[in-house]
Amino acid sequence: MTPEQMGEDLQEVLLTEEQLHGRLAEMAARIDADYAGRDLLLVGVLKGAVMVMADLARRISLPVQMDWMAVSSYGSGTKSSGVVRILKDLDTDLHGRDVLIVEDIIDSGLTLSWLLSNLRSRGAASVEIATMLRKPDAAKVEVDVRYVGFDIPNEFVVGYGLDYAERYRNLPCVGTLAPHVYGG
Ligand SMILES: O=P(O)(O)OC[C@H]1O[C@H](OP(=O)(O)OP(=O)(O)O)[C@H](O)[C@@H]1O
Ligand code: HPA
Ligand SMILES: [Mg+2]
Numbered sequence: 001m002t003p004e005q006m007g008e009d010l011q012e013v014l015l016t017e018e019q020l021h022g023r024l025a026e027m028a029a030r031i032d033a034d035y036a037g038r039d040l041l042l043v044g045v046l047k048g049a050v051m052v053m054a055d056l057a058r059r060i061s062l063p064v065q066m067d068w069m070a071v072s073s074y075g076s077g078t079k080s081s082g083v084v085r086i087l088k089d090l091d092t093d094l095h096g097r098d099v100l101i102v103e104d105i106i107d108s109g110l111t112l113s114w115l116l117s118n119l120r121s122r123g124a125a126s127v128e129i130a131t132m133l134r135k136p137d138a139a140k141v142e143v144d145v146r147y148v149g150f151d152i153p154n155e156f157v158v159g160y161g162l163d164y165a166e167r168y169r170n171l172p173c174v175g176t177l178a179p180h181v182y183g184g
Pocket of ligand 1: 045046047048049071072073103104105106107108109110111112162163
């Protein structure tokens, strides 16, 4: 899907595909350096992190393992409920593992702060976070994030895995959603 194909539902492109890919290469290089000689497990958070995981993992040179979790706090709307549910748990035992959670966005921080403490309680050697996007002005809880792609304004965004009511995940860039779409 191109930005043009979103028509009037797209307000503005915030980050182009090239910007996203360029930043991911930098993040992968740092991850390679930081985890050299260690056995890294990437944990992707479904569904939003699918694009970041696919593009980041392919730029990492280390032989990482990948696993997935599905949690939901947003349902179909534009506000976090704050209540996190596990919809699909990991297949991997985290005991003694170096874990890097891969996320598309940290908005209120509620999902990630919950996930961090959940995974840390499973006996991992380390648990860190890599996120493509972060909204500093939306933070309700502070989350300690090791790798951040871009800080963005406090507006609802779609694309590159991010949805509104399950749509627009396949837009290759990140854009703001026109308010008329969600009745704003
Ligand atoms: O910082 P927060 O305010 O908690 O928001 C961030 C979370 O919300 C989104 O997931 P969502 O629940 O929409 O699930 P999805 O990835 O399947 O779209 C996003 O992918 C993060 O996991
Ligand atoms: O801005 C957003 N867009 C889409 N999904 C989200 N989940 C948290 N914040 C967002
Ligand atoms: Mg969502």
